[in-house]
Structures are given as C-alpha cells and as structure tokens.
Amino acid sequence: MDQMMMGAMSKDMMSMPGMQAMDMSVMQACMDACSACEQACTVCSTQMMDCAPACMNCADMCNTMMRSMMRMQGMDSASMMAMLDACIAMCQKCMDDCMRHADMSEVCKMCAQSCQACMDACMAMKNMMMAMS
Amino acid sequence: MDQMMMGAMSKDMMSMPGMQAMDMSVMQACMDACSACEQACTVCSTQMMDCAPACMNCADMCNTMMRSMMRMQGMDSASMMAMLDACIAMCQKCMDDCMRHADMSEVCKMCAQSCQACMDACMAMKNMMMAMS
Amino acid sequence: MDQMMMGAMSKDMMSMPGMQAMDMSVMQACMDACSACEQACTVCSTQMMDCAPACMNCADMCNTMMRSMMRMQGMDSASMMAMLDACIAMCQKCMDDCMRHADMSEVCKMCAQSCQACMDACMAMKNMMMAMS
Amino acid sequence: MDQMMMGAMSKDMMSMPGMQAMDMSVMQACMDACSACEQACTVCSTQMMDCAPACMNCADMCNTMMRSMMRMQGMDSASMMAMLDACIAMCQKCMDDCMRHADMSEVCKMCAQSCQACMDACMAMKNMMMAMS
Numbered sequence: 466m467d468q469m470m471m472g473a474m475s476k477d478m479m480s481m482p483g484m485q486a487m488d489m490s491v492m493q494a495c496m497d498a499c500s501a502c503e504q505a506c507t508v509c510s511t512q513m514m515d516c517a518p519a520c521m522n523c524a525d526m527c528n529t530m531m532r533s534m535m536r537m538q539g540m541d542s543a544s545m546m547a548m549l550d551a552c553i554a555m556c557q558k559c560m561d562d563c564m565r566h567a568d569m570s571e572v573c574k575m576c577a578q579s580c581q582a583c584m585d586a587c588m589a590m591k592n593m594m595m596a597m598s
Numbered sequence: 599m600d601q602m603m604m605g606a607m608s609k610d611m612m613s614m615p616g617m618q619a620m621d622m623s624v625m626q627a628c629m630d631a632c633s634a635c636e637q638a639c640t641v642c643s644t645q646m647m648d649c650a651p652a653c654m655n656c657a658d659m660c661n662t663m664m665r666s667m668m669r670m671q672g673m674d675s676a677s678m679m680a681m682l683d684a685c686i687a688m689c690q691k692c693m694d695d696c697m698r699h700a701d702m703s704e705v706c707k708m709c710a711q712s713c714q715a716c717m718d719a720c721m722a723m724k725n726m727m728m729a730m731s
Numbered sequence: 732m733d734q735m736m737m738g739a740m741s742k743d744m745m746s747m748p749g750m751q752a753m754d755m756s757v758m759q760a761c762m763d764a765c766s767a768c769e770q771a772c773t774v775c776s777t778q779m780m781d782c783a784p785a786c787m788n789c790a791d792m793c794n795t796m797m798r799s800m801m802r803m804q805g806m807d808s809a810s811m812m813a814m815l816d817a818c819i820a821m822c823q824k825c826m827d828d829c830m831r832h833a834d835m836s837e838v839c840k841m842c843a844q845s846c847q848a849c850m851d852a853c854m855a856m857k858n859m860m861m862a863m864s
Numbered sequence: 865m866d867q868m869m870m871g872a873m874s875k876d877m878m879s880m881p882g883m884q885a886m887d888m889s890v891m892q893a894c895m896d897a898c899s900a901c902e903q904a905c906t907v908c909s910t911q912m913m914d915c916a917p918a919c920m921n922c923a924d925m926c927n928t929m930m931r932s933m934m935r936m937q938g939m940d941s942a943s944m945m946a947m948l949d950a951c952i953a954m955c956q957k958c959m960d961d962c963m964r965h966a967d968m969s970e971v972c973k974m975c976a977q978s979c980q981a982c983m984d985a986c987m988a989m990k991n992m993m994m995a996m997s
Binding site: 785791803820 | 915916917918919920921922924925927928931932935936937938939940942943946947949950952953954956957958961
Binding site for chain 1: 869899937971
C-alpha cells in the first residue's frame with residue numbers, strides 16, 4: 466500500500482479504542498499479502514478447471530480481507546479474528562488445489578506461493594492481536 | 599436464486615464427495631439471504647458515517663460468502679465453516695452499528711433486519727453441515 | 732431487490748438533482764437483472780475453461796453496475812452511461828462465449844440467457860436516461 | 865503486480881489473437897494504477913459522506929477493471945475499450961467529489977491523486993490499443 470496513504474490511515478486507526486498498540490507494519494504487510502494473493506489467484510483462475518473455483522474463492526476473500534482492514538472502523542476484534550481465520554482457510558484450500566499440479570504449471574506454483582505468504586501474514590496479524598488483548 | 603440455475607447447480611454438487619446429504623433448500627436460502635444482505639448494506643452504506651464502514655465490510659463479505667457457495671468445488675467443509683463464522687461475525691457487527699440509530703433511519707433498521715436474517719441463514723447452514731458430518 | 736428497501740432508496744434518489752423523472756421500476760429491473768446475471772455467471776464460471784474468464788469478468792461488472800446504481804449519489808449521468816455501455820459489452824462477450832457451446836451445457840445456456848436479459852435491462856436504463864435529459 | 869506472475873501472464877497473452885503487439889509494461893502500469901486507486905478509494909470511503917459513495921463506486925470499478933485485464937481471455941477489444949471508458953468516468957467523478965474538500969482532508973487529496981493517476985494509465989492503455997488496431 467502507498468506509504469503516504471498508510472500514514473494517514475494509521476493516524477485514524479490510532480484514535481480508535483484498543484488500536485493504539487497495533488503494529489501498523491504487521492497490518493500493512495497483511496494488506497499487501499492479501500492484494501498480491503488476490504492478483505495471483507485471479508491470473509491462476511484462468512488456467513485450468515482443477516483449481517479455478519478455489520482460486521476465485523480465494524481472490525474474493527483476500528480482497529474482502531484487505532478492504533476490511535482498510536475500514537477498521539467497521540470491525541471489532543472478534544470479527545477481525547473470524548475474518549482472518551476464514552482468509553487463512555481459503556488460502557489453504559487454494560494452495561492445496563494448486564500444489565496438486567504445480568509441477569505442470571508455473572502460474573499455479575506462483576499462486577500457491579502467494580497463498581502461503583498470505584496465510585503467514587494473516588497468522589502474524591492474529592498473533593499480534595492476541596498479544597494486544 | 600433462479601430456480602432452473604439452482605437445479606443445475608444442485609446436480610453438480612450432488613456429484614461431489616460428502617455433498618449428497620446436503621439439503622439444497624437450506625443452501626439456497628443462505629445464498630438468497632447473503633444477496634439480500636449485500637444489497638441492503640450497500641444502500642445503507644450511503645446513509646451515515648456511523649455505520650457505513652461496517653455496512654461496506656458486511657456487503658463485501660456477504661457477496662464473497664454467496665459466491666463461494668456457488669463455487670462449492672473450491673471449498674471443503676473446514677473452509678466453509680470458517681467462512682460462515684466470518685460472515686456471521688460481520689453481520690453481527692453491522693447489525694450492532696445500525697441498531698444504534700435504527701429509530702432515526704428507516705434504511706438502517708431494514709439493514710439490521712437483513713443482517714439478522716443472513717446470520718440466521720448462515721447458522722442454519724452450519725447446523726446442517728454439522729448434522730451431515 | 733426488497734420492496735421496502737427499494738422504497739426508501741427511491742425517496743433518497745428523488746431528492747437528487749435531475750433524478751425526479753427517473754422511472755424507479757426500470758432501475759429496479761436493471762438492478763435485479765444485474766444481480767441475476769452475476770449469480771448465473773458465477774455458477775457458469777465453474778463449468779469449463781472456454782467461457783470461465785468471460786463469466787468471471789461479467790459477474791464482477793454486473794455486481795459493480797448493481798452496486799453503483801444503489802449508490803447513485805456517487806455517479807452522474809455521464810459516468811452512468813459509460814458504466815451501462817461497459818456492462819452491456821461484458822454481457823455481450825460472455826453471451827457470445829457461452830453460446831458457442833450452449834448445446835453441450837445447460838448451465839452455459841442459462842448463463843447466456845441471463846446475459847441477454849441483463850443487456851436488455853441496461854439498454855432500457857439508457858433509453859430512459861436519454862429521454863430524461 | 866508481481867514481476868514473475870506478470871511474466872507468466874504475458875506469455876499467455878502473447879498467444880492470443882491480436883495481442884502480440886501489446887506493450888505489457890503499459891498494461892502492467894494500468895493494473896497497478898487500478899490497484900492503488902481501489903486501495904486509496906477504500907480508505908477514503910470511511911472519511912466523510914460527501915465523497916464516500918463515489919469512492920466506493922470507484923473502488924469497485926477499479927477492482928473490476930484490474931481483474932478483467934488479468935483475465936484478458938474474457939475480453940475483446942470492444943469490451944476492453946468500453947471498460948476503460950467506464951473506469952475513466954468513475955475516476956473522474958470520484959476525483960471531482962474528493963477535490964471539492966481536498967484542502968480539508970489529506971486522505972481525500974491523496975485519493976484524488978490516485979484517481980488522476982488511474983485515469984492517465986487507462987488513457988495510455990486506450991491509446992496503445994488504438995495504435996495496435
């Protein structure tokens with residue numbers, strides 16, 4: 466995400482109750498990983514029917530996850546945690562489906578890597594939030 | 599959802615492992631409730647800043663939930679359960695934010711009702727899936 | 732779209748400059764056709780690689796078109812016209828791709844019909860808007 | 865967009881009829897500008913009701929534009945041109961609404977700049993495509 470916009474967004478977020486301790490770099494990394502994963506899954510969804518449905522599901526969920534973090538005023542920690550769990554689950558499913566034929570397709574292999582990176586970033590978000598509460 | 603398309607979709611789904619026992623009318627009700635909730639939240643997101651971020655989050659999540667059910671090939675029961683939990687959590691947050699000023703706004707009141715209906719439909723989906731496993 | 736929500740939305744829209752002459756039933760039909768087309772395209776995108784990319788594009792555009800009509804405060808007539816043209820073009824492309832093998836697939840045939848219905852509804856919207864100006 | 869994924873996508877696209885002359889760097893710049901504009905508009909949509917509806921519309925359209933370029937198999941040049949026109953029109957409307965109070969809000973000012981950049985990138989795409997035909 467753009468650095469200046471991130472700065473403005475951070476200022477807003479710091480004024481929300483319970484958010485002062487948020488490490489914004491962890492959140493930025495999570496939004497960026499969601500964005501990259503949405504893009505990889507969207508390209509991958511045009512490749513073969515084996516993984517396309519999981520890729521489309523994952524692309525939509527990653528976009529919804531990213532946008533929700535950009536609109537933190539519309540979440541609380543309980544819903545944030547549930548969203549992160551759902552995003553991790555969809556990335557896992559998409560990675561599994563893509564890995565099954567990753568040796569046949571360069572795109573599917575890259576998509577699986579983006580899913581793994583997104584899962585890791587969502588997990589880091591969860592850990593940070595648990596440490597905050 | 600259109601009845602004929604629902605019929606064709608059901609045929610597909612019945613051939614997927616573990617899906618034969620799915621009550622398609624519960625799933626159709628859930629997809630319809632997600633669609634109605636996305637629409638109500640989208641209209642409501644133009645009304646006042648108090649609830650707009652939660653409404654936008656909820657609209658995006660309901661759309662992603664609906665689409666994922668239409669692409670069941672790209673989910674397994676674990677990810678489906680996590681998605682339903684996340685959708686319920688976002689509807690709850692949106693309903694809470696809208697109810698706070700529902701006596702001032704007809705739209706917010708209707709939006710809160712759509713959120714409640716969507717939560718109920720997602721819960722019915724979860725119960726059916728737990729009974730199946 | 733839900734009748735009561737449509738009523739509340741209409742009241743809002745009637746207070747916007749240049750919108751008093753809008754026939755809300757034409758707009759409602761257009762939003763409903765966009766919603767139905769998004770759903771048909773989403774199901775159809777899981778069927779075969781020949782039409783899946785066009786179906787996904789069309790599903791996204793129909794959803795964006797529907798939402799934009801629900802947030803008319805964020806459009807003017809010029810952008811509305813451009814959006815309707817783009818939605819018609821994406822429905823046309825999706826219909827063409829699905830029709831090529833409609834005799835092999837019940838879902839693709841229904842998807843093509845939804846695309847045609849959505850194009851017709853968008854065209855009716857355009858005609859109404861041109862008559863208004 | 866990720867460089868390696870962009871490379872794989874380019875290879876696919878070069879095998880499509882009429883796409884051999886496509887300057888992929890212009891397309892990549894356009895997808896990146898759409899992504900940045902979606903993010904800026906999403907943050908901006910939480911700020912004030914004056915521009916929020918236009919920001920949400922623009923965010924959805926930029927996402928749909930970006931995804932459609934990533935699924936070029938599902939577009940032809942006519943629909944691509946119509947999509948670019950619609951994206952430009954939505955960016956223009958969002959920029960106009962945000963500029964009206966850009967001196968009061970740092971976020972709205974940055975959002976307007978992202979809209980301008982996205983319009984420029986879409987215009988460059990159109991010019992390249994016209995030169996190709």
